Amino acid sequence: MQDILQVGAVTSTHGLAGEVKVFPTTDDPKRFKKLKQVLLDTGKGMRELEVMQVKFFKNLVILKFRGCDKIEDVMAFKGKNLYVTREHAVKLKKNEYFIADLIGMDVCLEDGSHLGMLEEVLQTGANDVYEVRLEDGREVLIPAIRQCILEVDVEAGRMTVHLLEGLLE
Template sequence: MAAGDRLILVGRIVGLHGVAGEVKLESYTDPRMQIFRYEPWVLCSAAGEQEISGCRGREQGKGMVASLPDCADRDRAAALVGSEIKVRRSMLPMPRPGEYYWTDLEGLDVVTVEGVALGRISHLLATGANDVMVVRDGERERLLPFVLDDYVKTVDFDAGLVTVDWDPEF
């Protein structure tokens, strides 16, 4: 699968709203209403995948409510609760210089500026201070701050490599 065809998780259907088939959403986009700008959605559940376009939504209190095409009753909507909402990577805008999508960093190898291999980025975590890379090498897991210039010196997608200023013993 080409990188642009890779499916990226952008939200989840978490509940029902009313009797007309509307659903409650949890959006992982920032801002959260941005989820409606990316189409088509691929809804993924235990029942399989289905691609849909034409979703509309609104903010409702602290949550979000969506109307989905071909979903006009509560029973149809109930079948979708728990579905992950994914979009193709190619639907997302290009990041600005110095910004990265976490999904693009996952799977890259990490080495120190001295060339010591630390492992591969498993995933990233959001913390109050900065994002953190979870780097695994099979034996060990390291948590490295994703702070450009201070710790992260280069990100080279062509080489599949992130170079960091980090003590391999830490």
């Protein structure tokens, strides 16, 4: 499990008063309202920033940070990713998982045999789809629905699935 989770990427500055536009990488951008602090990956380390104001514009989040009062203060933030520590991440409901915790999981069939490794989570709108790389290099797409995902053990890094008829063909 990762200790930090990505919540967004700074796309550009916004105005002259030190605000930035952020493309959210969370499934619910409204979660930014609850954020008090974020970590900016400067490329040379993490910089902690206190969130002072949150606004929404189209598909972007506009953030204002304490001590960043002019455009020059945030110019270097462009193209950088924003993270939160696990303790500051939103609390998940039952059967919800952070994508970062799912990537790299061993995926097994319900009979215990190894199927492959979860490589990607595709967010389709109706439900997520898990892209699993098989031992022979092929991939299978498994819908993240209760009929298919039988068990997820984040601590063990293992997922047990039931393949619907036709998924491996």
